[in-house]
Amino acid sequence: MAITIIKDFCKGCGFCISYCPKKVYDLSNEMNKKGYRLPRPARIEDCTECGLCDMYCPDFAILLEKTKKKEKSKEKEGR
Amino acid sequence: MARQEVRFAGFGGQGLLLAGILLGKTAAIYAGKQAAQTQSYGTEARGGASQCNVVVDDKEITYVGVVNPDVFVVMSQEAYEKLIGEVKEGGLVFYDCDLVKIKENSKVKQIPIPSTNTAKELGKQMVANVVILGAMVEGTKMLDGELLKTCLKESVPPGTEQLNLKAFEAGRALYGKAIQGV
Amino acid sequence: MSTVGDTLNLIHPLVAKYLRRERMPHMACPGCGIGQVVHATLMAVDELGLTPKDTVWVQGVGCSSRITYSTWVGDNVDAHHGRMFAVATGLKMSRPDMNFICFTGDGDCGAIGGNHFIHACRRNLDVTAILFNNGIYGMTGGQVAPTSPLGAVTTTTPYGNIEDPFDMCKMAVAAGASYVARWRSTDFRQIANSVKKGVQTKGLAFIEVLLQCPTNFGRYVLKTSNPQEVVKWIKEQTISLKDAEKLSPEEMKGKILYGEFIHQTDRTGIVERYQQFLKQHQKE
Amino acid sequence: MSSGVKPGRYFVQGDEAIAEGAIAAGCRFFAGYPITPSSETSETMARRLPEVGGVCLQMEDELASIHCIGAASVAGMKALTVSSGPGISLKLEGLGWGIKNEIPYVVVDVQRAGPSNGVATRVAQGDLYTVRYGSAGGNCALIALSPKSTQEAFDLTIECFNLAEIFRCPVFLLTDETVGHTRELLVIPEESELKIVKRFKPTVPPEKFSMYPLETPEAINYPFPSIGEGYGICVSPYTHNSKGYASTAQDVQEKMAKRLVYKVTAHLDMLTRVESQMMADAEFAVVAYGGDARPALAAVEMARAQGLKVGFFRPIIVWPFPDGEVLKVAEKVKKILVCELNIDGQLVREVERASKGKAEVYHFGSGGVEPHLPSQIFNELRRLFK
Numbered sequence: 001m002a003i004t005i006i007k008d009f010c011k012g013c014g015f016c017i018s019y020c021p022k023k024v025y026d027l028s029n030e031m032n033k034k035g036y037r038l039p040r041p042a043r044i045e046d047c048t049e050c051g052l053c054d055m056y057c058p059d060f061a062i063l064l065e066k067t068k069k070k071e072k073s074k075e076k077e078g079r
Numbered sequence: 080m081a082r083q084e085v086r087f088a089g090f091g092g093q094g095l096l097l098a099g100i101l102l103g104k105t106a107a108i109y110a111g112k113q114a115a116q117t118q119s120y121g122t123e124a125r126g127g128a129s130q131c132n133v134v135v136d137d138k139e140i141t142y143v144g145v146v147n148p149d150v151f152v153v154m155s156q157e158a159y160e161k162l163i164g165e166v167k168e169g170g171l172v173f174y175d176c177d178l179v180k181i182k183e184n185s186k187v188k189q190i191p192i193p194s195t196n197t198a199k200e201l202g203k204q205m206v207a208n209v210v211i212l213g214a215m216v217e218g219t220k221m222l223d224g225e226l227l228k229t230c231l232k233e234s235v236p237p238g239t240e241q242l243n244l245k246a247f248e249a250g251r252a253l254y255g256k257a258i259q260g261v
Numbered sequence: 262m263s264t265v266g267d268t269l270n271l272i273h274p275l276v277a278k279y280l281r282r283e284r285m286p287h288m289a290c291p292g293c294g295i296g297q298v299v300h301a302t303l304m305a306v307d308e309l310g311l312t313p314k315d316t317v318w319v320q321g322v323g324c325s326s327r328i329t330y331s332t333w334v335g336d337n338v339d340a341h342h343g344r345m346f347a348v349a350t351g352l353k354m355s356r357p358d359m360n361f362i363c364f365t366g367d368g369d370c371g372a373i374g375g376n377h378f379i380h381a382c383r384r385n386l387d388v389t390a391i392l393f394n395n396g397i398y399g400m401t402g403g404q405v406a407p408t409s410p411l412g413a414v415t416t417t418t419p420y421g422n423i424e425d426p427f428d429m430c431k432m433a434v435a436a437g438a439s440y441v442a443r444w445r446s447t448d449f450r451q452i453a454n455s456v457k458k459g460v461q462t463k464g465l466a467f468i469e470v471l472l473q474c475p476t477n478f479g480r481y482v483l484k485t486s487n488p489q490e491v492v493k494w495i496k497e498q499t500i501s502l503k504d505a506e507k508l509s510p511e512e513m514k515g516k517i518l519y520g521e522f523i524h525q526t527d528r529t530g531i532v533e534r535y536q537q538f539l540k541q542h543q544k545e
Numbered sequence: 546m547s548s549g550v551k552p553g554r555y556f557v558q559g560d561e562a563i564a565e566g567a568i569a570a571g572c573r574f575f576a577g578y579p580i581t582p583s584s585e586t587s588e589t590m591a592r593r594l595p596e597v598g599g600v601c602l603q604m605e606d607e608l609a610s611i612h613c614i615g616a617a618s619v620a621g622m623k624a625l626t627v628s629s630g631p632g633i634s635l636k637l638e639g640l641g642w643g644i645k646n647e648i649p650y651v652v653v654d655v656q657r658a659g660p661s662n663g664v665a666t667r668v669a670q671g672d673l674y675t676v677r678y679g680s681a682g683g684n685c686a687l688i689a690l691s692p693k694s695t696q697e698a699f700d701l702t703i704e705c706f707n708l709a710e711i712f713r714c715p716v717f718l719l720t721d722e723t724v725g726h727t728r729e730l731l732v733i734p735e736e737s738e739l740k741i742v743k744r745f746k747p748t749v750p751p752e753k754f755s756m757y758p759l760e761t762p763e764a765i766n767y768p769f770p771s772i773g774e775g776y777g778i779c780v781s782p783y784t785h786n787s788k789g790y791a792s793t794a795q796d797v798q799e800k801m802a803k804r805l806v807y808k809v810t811a812h813l814d815m816l817t818r819v820e821s822q823m824m825a826d827a828e829f830a831v832v833a834y835g836g837d838a839r840p841a842l843a844a845v846e847m848a849r850a851q852g853l854k855v856g857f858f859r860p861i862i863v864w865p866f867p868d869g870e871v872l873k874v875a876e877k878v879k880k881i882l883v884c885e886l887n888i889d890g891q892l893v894r895e896v897e898r899a900s901k902g903k904a905e906v907y908h909f910g911s912g913g914v915e916p917h918l919p920s921q922i923f924n925e926l927r928r929l930f931k
Binding site: 271322334341342343368372373398399401402404405407416417419420 | 577578579581584587588591592595603605606607631659662695
């Protein structure tokens, strides 16, 4: 599972931060070339892969690569 | 004082237009000079390139545009890279060093002004434009700072007068500090 | 693994498949709802298996169209302000086999384009039209719109708007459109489903989306340019058709209904009528 | 009715000065529609008109706006509408109704880069012929004034309202995005210093009054009674006789057409307003109008500083075109350089026509977006006038 913020598309609008049910995101100090402060999936361990951040992002700036079905079951066994 | 061409450049939404209007309005209404302010902006209301140019002169202004500014106030990397080449030889460049990284340039004098962070410390990043305007007026002595403050009080949204005045003063002080450093 | 940083090669799957890389990021202001509606639209396009070859995006003028124009990887036809439906009629009647997803705004469709909108519904033109209703003129800098709320302060109503807003869904139903629905910008799934139904329904599908415009509607009318607060305000103004049934007219006052208003699967569109018409009258 | 004049010194855009000029002229009815680069006038009117008891509307589009203000004038109001580019194209139908019925009102065209939507936020000058010939059907003369500064935008708006009453017809203020968006000092004088022409009202009873003076085509200051004044006025888009009754008669059409043309062409002395500088010893001349005038004048100043004998000429009333004044320039100089922000050449055609071959006429055009730079015009001058 991976979350990537596509830096050049993000406009720092705050939807991912405020609408993530698990409050995974917060504001980083990094800026893109347009001067927008970028969000950061700081607490990625809490992510449930619900995909709301991807949906809420008006600029297609969040790339959520979900765990493949196979890996997911392995993960469960491991736990 | 002969014709002075000032260019403010950055992104739509940074308040560059207001800064230019304050400068022009002070010159024309309070300082009894001639002034003309023009702007060029693209389609985007936010994030697009935005330029606000002001000409100040003692005699009547025939051409109102700014071709090679004597003074360049810049608040975005994109605007800096695109427009630094047009600044007159020996011109003054006031750049928001929190947003802009400059390149070596012997033709002009580049003065760092941390207007974004200073504005944040004052409580609202929105007044970064007034901070850097204060630094510019202090550095160029184009206009009496007190006249500009009078104009500022009348032009900013009601209730933001004190914050804007503080931002202007902070900008003036920043110029002093910047000069020691440069 | 999570990264923030230079990600030139990584790209969102919907963008990779349906949008033009060099036109991204699109022109909308930070937090504007238009990007979210485009996202939901692309979900529908993807699930329906539409392709750039068989689907054209048609736009008018205003934020609704500046932002969607030439981002679609297929054909884009951008009409003059208000003329989207007239243009869509010309396109659809010439290529009835193709799909047309049309984007318009509350000014573009409700003001200058009002007449063309009404007749597209009456004629029941077989296109899917998405109305971005942000309650203001965004592209030109915050003037009042036909959908601006009563009392709204805008650059052309500095003392408050004294005209009643235009319920364009009621108009669409009254004028005869086959499918009419209204959602909010964050009703992603419902918007996608409506677009799918629209494409699959004969006649005009008119899908209005109430969306946040932080830069103009937010700043001028609500005195906040925080996108999330504008979204919250929109949600407070709206009520679903189901919940509305439980409320008295008094409680309903000022509320904006959302949901599906009409879905006439039996009503034919002008395309089918014309094809039958030709069968009778075409000589060679 | 309060004068609405607010004497003082302001640092405002041309667009805002137009609104203040209209109010000072007595305009109390405005209808417009948002369109860059003229929305600032609508926004100023929305703020100021209610303060003076005026009607300010945002209509559903530009076409509705011009029909609306035409009717407001028929109802006795001084009325204004403003637009640019495609909005002007929409207004042309309504303009015809105003011309045909000799309805006084003012239309402002803030020209922008075209054709079609072009570049909304940037300048061009492509509407010179549109405003003059755009309203279908011909058989009319048109009055249009063009300012070069914020102060002139205020002054000429008042002049447009006065000329509209004197000649009883729609009058254009033909400006552009440069003048419309440039902020400069505007000095609004005391009301007593302003010359305002009031609506002329009949001095004879209804049965003796002809709504349309077809028998005296050159009549000016001709009364324009409005609804509710007992004159049983008849206003219609159809050719009509002096009472306003529709007519298909050839002689009525002929008289009506002559009335609409001669009332302007018979008074060119009142309708000539030009600016010329440094023409006394000039061998070459630069001609420009509106937003391109000041870069042209700056170029002439640069040329003079280098000893080039160049003069500057600018039509302020652009329609009717100042043929006589241009001929004088052509007879004085060898070459004329016409600067304008379009490639197809519009002002240059009029200058060529009016020069009658007395001087070589050259065109320095540009597609628009950026106004001409003085240096560009200066270099063109040096290239042409070696």
